[in-house]
Amino acid sequence: MSQPTLTVLAGPTAVGKGTVCQYIRENYPKVWFSVSATTRDPRPGEVDGVHYYFVSMDEFDQMIADGQMLEYAVVHGKNKYGTPRAKVQEALDAGRPVIL
Numbered sequence: 001m002s003q004p005t006l007t008v009l010a011g012p013t014a015v016g017k018g019t020v021c022q023y024i025r026e027n028y029p030k031v032w033f034s035v036s037a038t039t040r041d042p043r044p045g046e047v048d049g050v051h052y053y054f055v056s057m058d059e060f061d062q063m064i065a066d067g068q069m070l071e072y073a074v075v076h077g078k079n080k081y082g083t084p085r086a087k088v089q090e091a092l093d094a095g096r097p098v099i100l
Contacts, residue, residue: 005097006088024099032091034100037063040079053084070100 011017024031037053039060048054055063060080063069072082083100091098 004092004095006092006100007098008100021099028097030096032096032098034083034088034091034098036081036100037069037084038079038081040081 009017009020021033025033035049035051035053037055037060039055039057040052042048042052042054046052046054057080060072060082063082063084064072068085070083070085070088072080074080088098088100
C-alpha cells in the first residue's frame with residue numbers, strides 16, 4: 001500500500017482555489033479536505049467546523065503552545081489562521097490523501 005499524500009493548495013484570493021477543490025470533491029471522494037482554524041469572526045453563512053474552526057486568540061495560542069498546529073500565520077497583522085494537526089494525521093493514518 002502506498003503512503004497517502006499531503007498536498008497544499010495555495011494561492012492569493014480569487015485565483016480559483018475553491019473551484020479546484022470543488023472539482024476534486026466531485027471527482028475524487030476519497031480525498032479529505034482539511035478545515036483550518038482562525039481567530040476571525042465567522043462571515044454570514046459560515047459554519048464552525050465546516051468552513052473553519054472559529055476559536056479565540058487565547059485558544060489559538062494554546063493550540064500553538066501545545067504543538068497542535070501543523071502550520072499557522074498571522075494574516076494582515078490581525079487574525080491568525082492555521083492547520084490543526086490531529087484531524088490531518090487521522091486522515092493520513094486512515095490512508096486518505098489530504099488537501100490543505
